[in-house]
Structures are given as C-alpha cells and as structure tokens.
Amino acid sequence: MTAVTGERRPARRRVQGSDPMNVLYDVPGPRARIRNNVLTVLVILAVLFAVYVMVTKLGEKKQLDPALWTPFLRGDVWVNLIVPGLLNTLAAAAVASLIAVPFGFVFGIARLSEHAVIRLAAGAVVEFFRAIPLLIMIFAVMFGGSAIFGLTVTPFTAVVVGLVLYNGSVLAEIVRAGILAVPRGQGEAALAIGLRKSQVMWMILLPQAVTAMMPAIVAQLVVLLKDTALGFIVSFEDLLNAGARVLPSNFNNIIPSVIVIAIVYIIINLAVGAVAVWLERRSRRSRKTAAQPIARPGSPSAVEAIAQPIVHPDSSDAVEGHPKRPTM
Amino acid sequence: MQALIDEFPVILQAFWLTIRLTLASGAVALVLGTILAAMRVSPLPVLRGVGTVYVNVVRNTPLTLVIVFCGLGLGTVLEVSFSTSLSTNYMWLSIIGLSAYTAAFVCEAIRAGINTVPVGQAEAARAIGLTFGQNLRLIVLPQAFRAVVAPLGSILIALTKNTTIAAAIGVTEASLTMKALFERHGDAVVPIFCGFALGFLVLTLPTGLLFSWLSKRLAVIR
Numbered sequence: 001m002t003a004v005t006g007e008r009r010p011a012r013r014r015v016q017g018s019d020p021m022n023v024l025y026d027v028p029g030p031r032a033r034i035r036n037n038v039l040t041v042l043v044i045l046a047v048l049f050a051v052y053v054m055v056t057k058l059g060e061k062k063q064l065d066p067a068l069w070t071p072f073l074r075g076d077v078w079v080n081l082i083v084p085g086l087l088n089t090l091a092a093a094a095v096a097s098l099i100a101v102p103f104g105f106v107f108g109i110a111r112l113s114e115h116a117v118i119r120l121a122a123g124a125v126v127e128f129f130r131a132i133p134l135l136i137m138i139f140a141v142m143f144g145g146s147a148i149f150g151l152t153v154t155p156f157t158a159v160v161v162g163l164v165l166y167n168g169s170v171l172a173e174i175v176r177a178g179i180l181a182v183p184r185g186q187g188e189a190a191l192a193i194g195l196r197k198s199q200v201m202w203m204i205l206l207p208q209a210v211t212a213m214m215p216a217i218v219a220q221l222v223v224l225l226k227d228t229a230l231g232f233i234v235s236f237e238d239l240l241n242a243g244a245r246v247l248p249s250n251f252n253n254i255i256p257s258v259i260v261i262a263i264v265y266i267i268i269n270l271a272v273g274a275v276a277v278w279l280e281r282r283s284r285r286s287r288k289t290a291a292q293p294i295a296r297p298g299s300p301s302a303v304e305a306i307a308q309p310i311v312h313p314d315s316s317d318a319v320e321g322h323p324k325r326p327t328m
Numbered sequence: 329m330q331a332l333i334d335e336f337p338v339i340l341q342a343f344w345l346t347i348r349l350t351l352a353s354g355a356v357a358l359v360l361g362t363i364l365a366a367m368r369v370s371p372l373p374v375l376r377g378v379g380t381v382y383v384n385v386v387r388n389t390p391l392t393l394v395i396v397f398c399g400l401g402l403g404t405v406l407e408v409s410f411s412t413s414l415s416t417n418y419m420w421l422s423i424i425g426l427s428a429y430t431a432a433f434v435c436e437a438i439r440a441g442i443n444t445v446p447v448g449q450a451e452a453a454r455a456i457g458l459t460f461g462q463n464l465r466l467i468v469l470p471q472a473f474r475a476v477v478a479p480l481g482s483i484l485i486a487l488t489k490n491t492t493i494a495a496a497i498g499v500t501e502a503s504l505t506m507k508a509l510f511e512r513h514g515d516a517v518v519p520i521f522c523g524f525a526l527g528f529l530v531l532t533l534p535t536g537l538l539f540s541w542l543s544k545r546l547a548v549i550r
Contacts, residue, residue, distance in 0.1 A: 024450050025459075043372060057406060061405055063405065063406075128525070132528045133502075135492040135495060136502070136521075136524055144521065148518065262385075270388055
C-alpha cells in the first residue's frame, strides 16, 4: 500500500519542491500529511470556536438583534448617512493628496539641493512633521488658527492641513529616495553632454524617479486615506463619524455600524493598495527607468509585503532602504 | 511660557501615560506579530489564511476605527472590563486596539526579515532533520529578528505617535492633554504646542537612534 502511494508522490513532490517559497519545511510525507490534516482540523475547530464565542457574546448583549442590522439594508440610511460621510472622507483625502504630492516633490527635491540653506531648511521641515503625531498637528491647526489668527478653522481644513504636512513630509522622503535610486551615471552623463542642473533634474532624473516611486506614493496615499479617520476626533463629519456617531445615535447599533464602516474602508483601501501592487510589478519590469522601485519609509518592502509566502532567494533586498522613521 | 511651567506636572503625567501605552502595546504587538508571522509562513494553509486575512483586514482599517471599536464596542456594549476604574479600563482597551493594529505591521516586518535569511540556512536546517518549528525557532527567526531591528524601531516610533489616537475614547495621554491645555490657556497655544512637539521629539529621536545603533550591532554579517 505504502509503496503504491509512495510511488505516486514523486511527481507531486517535484512540482512542490521546485517552489522556492517552501524552503522552511519539507514537502510532507505520509505521516506529516496526517499530522497536518489533524492540525488543520484543529485550527478550523479553534476558529469556529472563536466565532461561536463571539456570536454568543454578541447575542447575549443583544447585538444580533435584526433591528440593529436592518438599517444597512435601507437605501435612505446609505444615501443620507453613510454616503455623505464617505464623500467627506474621500474629499478630504483627495484635497490632501493633491496638495501633499506637490509638497513632497518640492521638499524632496529641496533636500537634494546644492545650497546648504535650502537643504537644511527643507530637512528641518520634513523631519519635524514626520516626528510629531498627526493628531497633535490637527489640534494645533484648529486651536492655533482661532487663537493666533482669529480664524474659524473647520475640522475639514484642520484635517487636510495635518494630512498635507505629515504625508507631504513622508512623500518628500519617497521623492528623495526615488531620485537617489536613479543610478549616478545617468545624471553624470546628462551633465557631460552639457545639460544644465535643472535640465538634468527635469529631463533625466525625475522621469525615471517617478516610475520608481509611483508604487510607494500610491501606498502612502492609502495611509493618507486611512488617516482621514482622525477627523473623527475633531468632529469632522467623515465616514467614521457616520458609523460611530450618527448611525449609533439613530439606531443604537454601535457594533454593527462600526463593522459595516470598517468593511467600506477595507474595500476602498484594498482597491487603492491593489493599484500600488500593480504599479510595482509594472515598474519592476519597466525599461523606461534604470531605478528599482523604492520602499515607502517604514514599510517592509517596496509595497508592503503583500506578495505571497516567503523565502524568495531573490527578494533579499526586501528590508533595505529603510529610512529611520515610520509610516503607519 | 508661564502656562507651560505651571502645567508641567500635568504634561509630565500625560507623557508618562503615553510611554506606558507605547511600552505595553509594543510588548503585546511584538509577541502577537511574531505569532502571526509564524502563522503566515507555516506549512498549514489554514493558518496562513487566517494570518493573511488578519493582516489585510487590520492594516486597511483606520486605527481610529479600531480604537473606537475597542472603547465603545468592547468596552461599553460588550462590557469587557479590566478594572473598576473607568480610566484604567479605557487605557487597557486602547492598549488592545493599539497592539492588535501594530501586530499586523510587526508581522509584515518579520516576514520581510525572514526573506533576508539566505535560503541555504533553511535548507541546511531541513537537511539535518529539523522540523518546521525548530527551523523557525532556532535558525530562521533569530536571524530574521536581527535583520528587522531597524524596521521594528520604525514601528515602535509609529506606535508612540499612534498612542495619541487613544484620545478618541478619552484616554488622557499627551494629545488630549494638549487639547485641554489649549482650552485652558487660549493665549499660550504656541508655547504649549512647542512643548508637546518637543516631548514627542524627545521620545522618538532617541528611539530611532537606539534602534539604528542596535541594528548595526546586531546585523548578521554575510
């Protein structure tokens, strides 16, 4: 019996064995396969048990009451409460992105300036806004605006200004890394054929750098979109506000609302994240740039390691290019 | 400036809470993240699936939402309780949220670290008959951890800044205290802001320096 099954296996073993991802463990033999199957069943049981505990707990607290969930089947709830919040979230994210990206380019290029004054000033701005928490910035804009300038700062403005300063600074680091990732010879050759410094930047370095950093920029925009939720704390009427304040005050259903809102966020972010992954694949095989895709500061790989399992012989560069400060 | 001096004890207390939130969440996140990373490279597709779903769900959810869920959902509705004191309870609920969120990033960092371990190491470990668990524990993870000291430092710094979001459920850490001080001293917004910004620089800059020094010291020479 074992001989027969044993003879059949080599074909499959070779297929799996050639898979470079599975060097951490052998292709399971008969005993290991039984053990794996047993463990699989145990894991599934554990997950089911966890789900069961959660469901009973939610049931005990009356959270599975249909009255708490049916609002999400009603059109007017979406049209009047959720969609306006979503639009505010997207508006804040869009406005902040449109300002933060140029901000990032200006400061990223300024940090590479030959003039020490410009370089240091840009460096100070970028390092400062990356080091302090975004929420501190948002509070400061709201209170500072009215206390110092006598302006009424709306939550929208405060959130956008905070997002621009923080994400713009992170983007500046991405831009700087992108430009530095273009092989030196490119700029030197351009200078050698007589281009001016600005021409080298605009015609040679930036076009290649943009290709290399597009995935990192898009991945950072996911962070920006997620961070709009901070507006909740200053009563900005965004998606989170709709899910955690407006809906629960109407239907007394905080847990269902937060879950539904979370799903909306996750779908949007996964969609934008997928664009980043697609861009990275494209730029990896691009022949328009000599630069490799660069990493977003603080992320484990160029686009956060979304790629499937592990131990790729050729991905040992994954953790390199880690500037010291984070983005989450 | 006077406001800053008068309120110094309050500010110190707020930052002390920020530090405690950071350390507690950091410790939990490190353990949870390592377990998640082990799950994501394990031979069992189910475990890999659970790990992947967790990471992708958590990473794409705003932290504010996670914290609000912990505070209002777990705390108020489900009556999860750690302490009879309301403020201590919300502190622990926010630690749950912060650790659950940060663990996803720790997991991804460690996974990237596993990628840096030369394939030959894992192959040799297998060849001498180590099981997956032994292989991971004795050969791969120790090297992976050394490779990701710097990214883990980044994550710790991000966590330090993220603890401010506990303000969403009324935990009076640094950011909420700053807001309260703004309201109390409307004429001293700039000095108060500078004081808190400085406080965060004092917390994050040494962390960054320490971790980049550590990462150089612990680097595996190949």
